[in-house]
Amino acid sequence: MHRTVDAKHNFIVDVHVTPGNVSDSTVYLDRFAYPLEAVALDAGYYTTEIAKALVERGVFGVIAWRRFGGKKGMIRKTRFTYLPDVDAYLCPAKQHLTYKTTDRHGYHQYASDPAICQNCPLLEKCTSSRSHRRVITRHIDESYRDVGRKRPST
Ligand code: SF4
Numbered sequence: 001m002h003r004t005v006d007a008k009h010n011f012i013v014d015v016h017v018t019p020g021n022v023s024d025s026t027v028y029l030d031r032f033a034y035p036l037e038a039v040a041l042d043a044g045y046y047t048t049e050i051a052k053a054l055v056e057r058g059v060f061g062v063i064a065w066r067r068f069g070g071k072k073g074m075i076r077k078t079r080f081t082y083l084p085d086v087d088a089y090l091c092p093a094k095q096h097l098t099y100k101t102t103d104r105h106g107y108h109q110y111a112s113d114p115a116i117c118q119n120c121p122l123l124e125k126c127t128s129s130r131s132h133r134r135v136i137t138r139h140i141d142e143s144y145r146d147v148g149r150k151r152p153s154t
Contacts, residue, residue, distance in 0.1 A: 001015060001016070002014075002016040002017075002018065002027055002028070002031065003015050007040070014031055016031050024042075025045050025050060028045055029053055036059050038061070039059055040063075041061065041063045043063070043064040043066050046145070049141075050063070061147075061148050062148060065148075065149060074126070074128075082146070087099055089110045089136045093120050093122055095113065097136055098111065100135075103137075106140045109135055109136075110135065110137075111134070112127075112133055112134040112135075113133075114132040118132040
């Protein structure tokens with residue numbers, strides 16, 4: 001069951017029943033048919049599609065999010081900072097990972113310079129690539145997720 005609650009007045013304003021294997025994020029935008037100023041969503045709704053729709057519809061959205069695993073003991077993507085002005089990622093050792101290409105699924109790929117990485121003290125925790133190159137991916141619409149990520153979620 002997918003419920004929408006008017007938190008100001010404590011009303012359930014929408015209930016939608018689906019089989020248990022239908023995720024929250026799959027049906028959310030179809031249930032989004034009335035005017036809203038703001039929404040608070042749990043991490044099950046943290047998708048690029050929903051983040052983009054909230055921005056485009058002028059709705060103030062706060063969506064909880066999780067740090068996704070990655071390899072144990074390795075430096076996660078969250079330690080890399082996206083720099084929109086130069087369209088690059090800054091790594092924990094202050095190297096810029098620059099744009100290389102976009103794959104067919106819509107992900108930009110940013111790669112480090114192996115000549116710098118091979119002398120970096122963080123290399124073993126950063127990449128297991130034989131070429132000493134760290135690659136970070138960024139979806140073409142990821143900036144919409146950045147908007148919500150900068151807002152408090154608790
Ligand atoms: S290995 Fe390369 S990308 Fe990773 S932290 Fe060091 S310099 Fe940065």
